[in-house]
Amino acid sequence: MVTHVSDAHLVSIWSTLKILKLLGSSNDYLQLNYLFYNFTYLTNKEINNQKFKKKIFENIIQERISNLKQIAIKIQSVIQKIKYKDDIKTKGSSKLTKLSIEFAEKIKDLKITDKNGKNEIFEDLDKITKSIFSKSISKDVEYEINTRFLEVDIVREINNNDNLMTFYIINNLIKLIDYNDGIDKTYISFLIPLLIHNIFEEYYVPLNNTSLRRFEYKVNSKAIVQDENIHVVGIYQELVNEEELNSDTKKESEYDVNEETNALDVDDYDEEEDDFYYDNNYTDSYGE
Secondary structure (H helix, E strand, O other): OEEEEOOOOEEEEOOHHHHHHHOOOOOOEEEHHHHOOOHHHOOHHHHOOHHHHHHHHHHHHHHHHHHHHHHHHHHHHHHHHHHHOOOOOOOOOOHHHHHHHHHHHHOOOOOOOOOOOOOOOOOOHHHHHHHOOOOOOOOOOOOOOOOOEEEHHHHHOOOOHHHHHHHHHHHHHHHHHHHOOHHHHHHHHHHHHHHHHHHHHHHOOOOOOHHHHHHHHHHOOOOOOOOHHHOOOOOOHHHOOHHHHHHHHHHHHHHHHHHHHHOOOOOOOOOOOOOOOOOOEEOOOOOO
């Protein structure tokens, strides 16, 4: 990984290997309070409860699997357009479309099957997308969560089906190289890193994206009204201590009665801004 400091922040230019490890993830550090809006209100003990912690990991893994399925479909689409010289010039100006146009002109005879005309690239993709999902985590998660940031590498060590989807994508790209020869093989070797980098950028969200962070802060703010009567307290409402919830609901009801009796004034609320920014931006040196 090459790093340098720009005028505003530290810029990281990652290798293709690093990007493959992160492929399908929104960042290399996930902000749990943005993924689970009730996370901020939980104690360390509640967060590290095995049931809750497994739910966190399983949901992160499932989101990545869903993204990897989309990525495999996008890669297959680019390969098909290059192979069959599809009329892609009239279908938008995205980076992937530009890559398809460029390499459709360079690669004259893209082979997507072996010499016997079998084992087509991504031929079982439809079956894969319908059958691979996050597996339930049976073993205890030993990692203790002490901060709202969770490193993706920690999740990947669980060795769930997200790693299987990554392997599936890489294996098919390797087959694409093996099926071809000559100058076409050389161009394919150039195409694959560009394809991976550009698709990665579609899913990667830098944590120093201040506009997005401010929007997420508003969405996850304490100012959001929670109706305790219907127990809307978060994604994992079954993990909330029922006794504590009932106690809080009772107190809230008593407070509401007093408010209605004594006054109708509503105090202004100044929302505290989150001034912490984790700066880990990614700059695509390949795209336009």
